[in-house]
Amino acid sequence: MSNSDMSGNKPAIDEKTETRLKQIRSADIIIGIPSYNNAKSIGRVIKAAELGLAKYFPQHKGVIIVSEGGSVEESRKSVEFLGDKRYFENSFISRPSSETEIIVTKYRGPSGKGTAVKAIFEAGKILNTRAGCMLDADLRSISPEWIELLIAPVIKKNFGFVAPYYSRHKYDGTITNMIAFPLTWALYGRRVRQPIGGDFGFSSELIESLLSKEVWGSDIARFGIDIWMTTVAICENFRICQSFLGAKIHDEKDPGKDLSPMFRQVVGTIFSLMDIYKEKWLQVKGSRPTAIFGFESEFAPKPIDVDIENLIDKFRESVPRYLPVWEKALSTENYDKIMEVAKMDTDHFELPIELWVKSLYDFAFAYTKRSNGLSADEIIESLVPVYYAVTASFVKKAQNLDCHQAEEIINQQCAVFEKLKPYLVNRWA
Amino acid sequence: MKKKILVVDDEKNIRLLLDEELTDEGYEVIMADNGETALKMIEEEKPDIVTLDIKMPGEDGLNILRKIREIEYDLPVIICSAYSVYKSDFSAVAADHYVVKSSDFDELKNKIKEILSYEP
Numbered sequence: 001m002s003n004s005d006m007s008g009n010k011p012a013i014d015e016k017t018e019t020r021l022k023q024i025r026s027a028d029i030i031i032g033i034p035s036y037n038n039a040k041s042i043g044r045v046i047k048a049a050e051l052g053l054a055k056y057f058p059q060h061k062g063v064i065i066v067s068e069g070g071s072v073e074e075s076r077k078s079v080e081f082l083g084d085k086r087y088f089e090n091s092f093i094s095r096p097s098s099e100t101e102i103i104v105t106k107y108r109g110p111s112g113k114g115t116a117v118k119a120i121f122e123a124g125k126i127l128n129t130r131a132g133c134m135l136d137a138d139l140r141s142i143s144p145e146w147i148e149l150l151i152a153p154v155i156k157k158n159f160g161f162v163a164p165y166y167s168r169h170k171y172d173g174t175i176t177n178m179i180a181f182p183l184t185w186a187l188y189g190r191r192v193r194q195p196i197g198g199d200f201g202f203s204s205e206l207i208e209s210l211l212s213k214e215v216w217g218s219d220i221a222r223f224g225i226d227i228w229m230t231t232v233a234i235c236e237n238f239r240i241c242q243s244f245l246g247a248k249i250h251d252e253k254d255p256g257k258d259l260s261p262m263f264r265q266v267v268g269t270i271f272s273l274m275d276i277y278k279e280k281w282l283q284v285k286g287s288r289p290t291a292i293f294g295f296e297s298e299f300a301p302k303p304i305d306v307d308i309e310n311l312i313d314k315f316r317e318s319v320p321r322y323l324p325v326w327e328k329a330l331s332t333e334n335y336d337k338i339m340e341v342a343k344m345d346t347d348h349f350e351l352p353i354e355l356w357v358k359s360l361y362d363f364a365f366a367y368t369k370r371s372n373g374l375s376a377d378e379i380i381e382s383l384v385p386v387y388y389a390v391t392a393s394f395v396k397k398a399q400n401l402d403c404h405q406a407e408e409i410i411n412q413q414c415a416v417f418e419k420l421k422p423y424l425v426n427r428w429a
Numbered sequence: 430m431k432k433k434i435l436v437v438d439d440e441k442n443i444r445l446l447l448d449e450e451l452t453d454e455g456y457e458v459i460m461a462d463n464g465e466t467a468l469k470m471i472e473e474e475k476p477d478i479v480t481l482d483i484k485m486p487g488e489d490g491l492n493i494l495r496k497i498r499e500i501e502y503d504l505p506v507i508i509c510s511a512y513s514v515y516k517s518d519f520s521a522v523a524a525d526h527y528v529v530k531s532s533d534f535d536e537l538k539n540k541i542k543e544i545l546s547y548e549p
Contacts, residue, residue, distance in 0.1 A: 157499055165519065189547070193522065239502055244519050286547030288505075289523050291498035296519045404517040 009216065010109060012067075012119035013126070017105040021063075021126040024101060028060035029053065029151060030132035032120030034113050037070030038137035043078045045139050047087050050100050052147025055093045057155075065123050066104040066137070067116035075104045091144070112222035113198075117229075121207045129204060131155050133162070136198040141249035149243035149294050150201035160238030162201030163192050163230060165292060166248040169301040170398050170406035174391050175266055177410050179360065180227055183270055186417035188234045188277070189284040193242060195230040196266060202229075206238055222261070224269030231270075235277045244294030247301050263387070264380050271367040271380075282425060287418055301403070311392035312349050316342055318385035325382035328374055329366035334359045341389060349392060353416050356390040361424040431457040432545055435476035437467040437493070438509070439485040443530070447480065447509075450534045451541070464493035471501055478541055481524070483510040491520040498523050505544045509537060 011018070031049045035042055046064060053062040068075045079102050088095045107119035117134060124132050131154035135142065153159040176196055184195045210232060220228045233240055274281065319342045326335055337355050344350070360383070366372055367379045394413075398406040434456045436447045441462070448458045459474055461467035463485055471479070479497065483490035494506055508515070508524045516527050526540045 165522075191522070241498070242522075283548060286544065288503060288547070289525055291495070291502065292520060292523045293495070294519070407517070 009214065011122055012107045012109045012115050012216075013122045014105060014108055017103060017119075017123070018126065020103060021123055024063060024127060026061070026129075027063040027101075027127040028130050029057060029062040029155075030120065030124040030127060030129040031062060031064045031147065032117065032123070032132060032134045033064070033066045033137050034116030034120065034134065035066050035068045035070070035075060035137035036113075036116075037074065039071065039074035039078045041138045041140065042066065042075055043081055045135050045137055045142055046079065046082065046102060048139075048142045048144050049135065049147060050085070050102075051087065051091055051093050052144035053100055054088065054096045055091075055144050056148035057151065058094070058096060060155075061098070062100050063123070063127060063129075064100055064102045065120055066102070067107045067119040068104060069107060069111050069113075069116055072104055072106045079104055093144070110217055110222075112225075114216060114220050114222055114225035114228075117225050118211070118216050121211050124204065124207050125211065129207075131201065131203055132207070133201040134199060139199070139248070141247050142199075143246075146199065146245055149245060150199065153241050153243065153293055154201050154203045157241070158239065159201075159241045159291075160203045160206045161230070161233035161240045163240065163242045163290070164194050164197035164199045164248070165242040165244045165294070166194055166197065167244075167246055167297075167301055167403075168248065169304045170401065170403045171304040171306045171395060172301065174394075175263060175387075178356075178387060178390055178394065178413075179267060180270065181410070182357075182414040182417040183360075183364075184227075184230065184234070185287050185414045186421050187274065187281040187284070188231065189281075189287045190234045190240065191287055191289050191414070192230055192234070192240065193290075196226040197248070198226060199245065199248075200226075200229070201243070203238070206233060209236055209238075219265050219272075220269055222265045224265045227266055227269050228273065231273045231277065235280045241291040241293060244292060244296055246297055249302070263384060264377070267380055267383065268367075268376060271364050274364055275368045278428070282428065287414075306391075306395045308392050308395050309346060311388045311395070312346055315385045315389040315392070318382075318388075322382040322385060325374060325378050328372040329379055329382065330359055330362045334362055338386065338389075349389075350396070351386070351389040351393045353390070353393075353413050354420065356386070356393075357413075357417050357420045358423055359386055361420070361427065365424065365427045431455060432477040433457045433459060433474065434541065435467060435470055435474065435479045436460045437462075437464065437479060437485075437490070438482040439463060440482075443482070447534070447537075450538065454538055454541075456541075464488040464490070464496075467493060468496055468500065471497060471504065476504070478505040478507065478545060480507050480509045480528075480537065480541075483508060483512065483515050491515065491518060494523050495520065505547075507537065507540055507544070 109115040133150035153162045180196045363383045444460045481490045505525045508527045511530045513529045
């Protein structure tokens, strides 16, 4: 993770917005929508937020804030386009006695989702809100019920953090399935199925805690924000639950075709957090489930095609390039086994899960300790082809399984992460 | 001090069998034949772990599990059901473990021992 940028410590809310918030004085609920040029889809999200507030929290005062990193003008046009709000009548939902305030603001500071989130938290603090939720701006599957599911556990059941629980296709969310979910399970002992989901609920106490951290100028202020918030909530003993939101429809990606900076920032954040919270995870033994709310609908997520051969080829092609890094980062045993896997033909190709877990633990150790002369970027980059290899192995295994059966495999893999945790603890010691 | 296990099952024979098996393992066993009684016992008796059946008259075990998580957020719960089909119900993820009932209690006993040894 890059060093903290001083600008990350300055307010992310501009003066004009702060003045407006102070005029509003207070609100019970804040709904934040971090956005980057999502004018095309943001109208739908705002409508769902307004309807959800009116239907499920009619006695509460709510404020919706769009924290924009791109064109504020375009987002404002989307709000204006909501017009006379006939969607209340169309949805058979009574309009609130006082209209929900919708604020569109351009955040200040390092560009990225983290700063957008920070501006929303600052707004929540100014308004002294009791609870809130964050919604991705490009959601296509959102409904007003999401607002209840993300906020009611905070207001009615005293939870501090509400993580989303989505119905996803078995090949969707491979960074979550192969890295974020199992590491959260094994390291911190809490089974949170979507620790990097973009839609979540939070209490005012969690806002206070998160705003007090000095991380807002780092890589966390980009894609690492979601895993960071989940980890802080776990490690600082906030009551956590999950809400089943149904399908999350977004632009799905073949994990071999589009691996954005997201991988580097998510994985880098997870590894960095291991150092920050080492006193916690080194003590944790076993794992605990997380409460869940909601109603499960029988909805089959849209299938995703994964090009297995492409993943395997990318792994094999990367071997010569990353050999010097792997030699330093991996234990001799794991290095030798990965070399064996690289020689396998496509039909029999498999990176065993135990090897993946131990190798990932090696990479985490190398990243955090840096005693081997490797840079953080080198370590994360060299992890990518191994991640391709384990993803290909998972896809091969899950090919003839339905989503529930594939989920069972993911849970079994998490249990392997937990079982092999002493390997990491011993390396750390 | 003996660890206390609450067995929640509507079938008397299962309760008696589990009582015998778990008492032999050195646990104190308390029992409830429905969810409502179980919730009261959780508040009054403060068990260390719960084994919970799903198919019971009145509220089913998954609904009871949700209520347990609200009153005792971190109380370990093992679902112990004759049916494996509920394992794929999303509500079941709030349980620590899911055991399909059989005449062999080893899996259940091992899981209880394992979960009670966890350090949060």
